[in-house]
Amino acid sequence: MQFSSTEGEHRYADLVRVAPHTVVGLDFDGTLAPIVDDPTRAHIHPDASEVLVDLAGEIAAIAVITGRPARQALDLGGLEDVGDAIAAVGKELFVFGQYGNERWTSTHRRIVAPRPPRGLATFERELPRVLRRAGLSEAYVEDKGLAIAVHTRRLDDPDQAFRDLLEPLKELAARHELVVEPGRSVIEVRSAGSHKGMVVERIAEETAAQGFLFAGDDLGDIEAFDAVDDLAGRGLATLRVCSASNEESALMSLSDVVVRGPEGVLDLLRRLTADARSARVA
Structure with missing residues (x-):
């Protein structure tokens, strides 16, 4: 300590x-x-x-x-x-x-x-397109019920994948009035509640x-x-x-x-x- x-x-x-x-x-x-x-x-x-x-x-x-x-x-x-x-x-x-x-x-x-936030289901439907555009379709997507988490830890270069996805996911989240919570090799999208x-x-x-x-x-x-x-x-x-x-x-x-x-x-x-x-x- x-x-x-x-x-x-x-x-x-x-x-x-x-x-x-x-x-x-x-x-x-x-x-x-x-x-x-x-x-x-x-x-x-x-x-x-x-x-x-x-x-x-x-x-x-x-x-x-x-x-x-x-x-x-x-x-x-x-x-x-x-x-x-x-x-x-x-x-x-x-x-x-x-x-x-x-x-x-x-x-x-x-x-x-x-209840799950409004816009989350639509965000999840549109998410695969964003991942494909970034060339990161293999990112692990976790449905948490009240949030969606995109994990980059399993990818070949987790840190670069995280950087490549952060802004596109922020833009997609903003369109659906959701917020982004970056973490350790994970980007979470949820309500602002x-x-x-x-x-x-x-x-x-x-x-x-x-x-x-x-x-x-x-x-x-x-x-x-x-x-x-x-x-x-x-x-x-x-x-x-x-x-x-x-x-x-x-x-x-x-x-x-x-x-x-x-x-x-x-x-x-x-x-x-x-x-x-x-x-x-x-």
């Missing part, structure tokens, strides 16, 4: 002091689950369930905030079982899917979601949080980092954690702490659990 500055160390110490009233927010891919070529095989780190349940005993709540559909995150992460264990210690696990458009909690165990920053604001208000930690790994987490920064301006103890990789570095300059992938995130959460427990019994 590497603090970005002395201020980052102070922020962590402040968070430990208010741990019983702190929410820990976590992205899924690249933060709890290693990045893999096939997104349907992105299972949660094998140690994550135990770490999250142990952490829940020392804080107010845990929120998994992901661009994935909530059902995918629940299944790939075994999060329904994790939610049961967290509920057993009197705490709450939230799962926000598709950038907050879907919501599941360990108390109300039903996914609440809106929600983003991770709005989820951070919402959950902090719902829980009357005095502290908030958010850990993420790529461009889709920037708005969450911005929201955490806003919470700090209102007097909350906060910590922004970058799960760093060789592929994406956009969050590093915005972070208070930089760790290495899901293993580093879990090490940080173990340390937070131990320090919060020591502070509580001191």
Whole structure:
């Protein structure tokens, strides 16, 4: 674990002091689950369930905030079982899917979601033509129900394919009043109804949080980092954690702490659990 500055160390110490009233927010891919070529095989780190349940005993709540559909995150992460264990210690696990458009909690165990956005079906019908024009028909297209994701990771040159597709997909999305969310070798198109920053604001208000930690790994987490920064301006103890990789570095300059992938995130959460427990019994 590497603090970005002395201020980052102070922020962590402040968070430990208010741990019983702190929410820990976590992205899924690249933060709890290693990045893999096939997104349907992105299972949660094998140690994550135990770490999250142990952490829940020392804080107010845990929120998994992901661009994935909530059902995918629940299944790939075994999060329904994790939610049961967290509920057993009197705490709450939230799962926000598709950038907050879907919501599941360990108390109300039903996914609440809106209808798909207008224009998405037409966008999907027109998408193959855009891919053919770019010579990238082999890009993997994922229908997420409320969004369409175009993955370039499996292509021969993922980074160049990403650059070649970004502007054409932005133009197509704009014609259908949709927004583009670039990620790590993926371009997602969805409605403008929600983003991770709005989820951070919402959950902090719902829980009357005095502290908030958010850990993420790529461009889709920037708005969450911005929201955490806003919470700090209102007097909350906060910590922004970058799960760093060789592929994406956009969050590093915005972070208070930089760790290495899901293993580093879990090490940080173990340390937070131990320090919060020591502070509580001191």
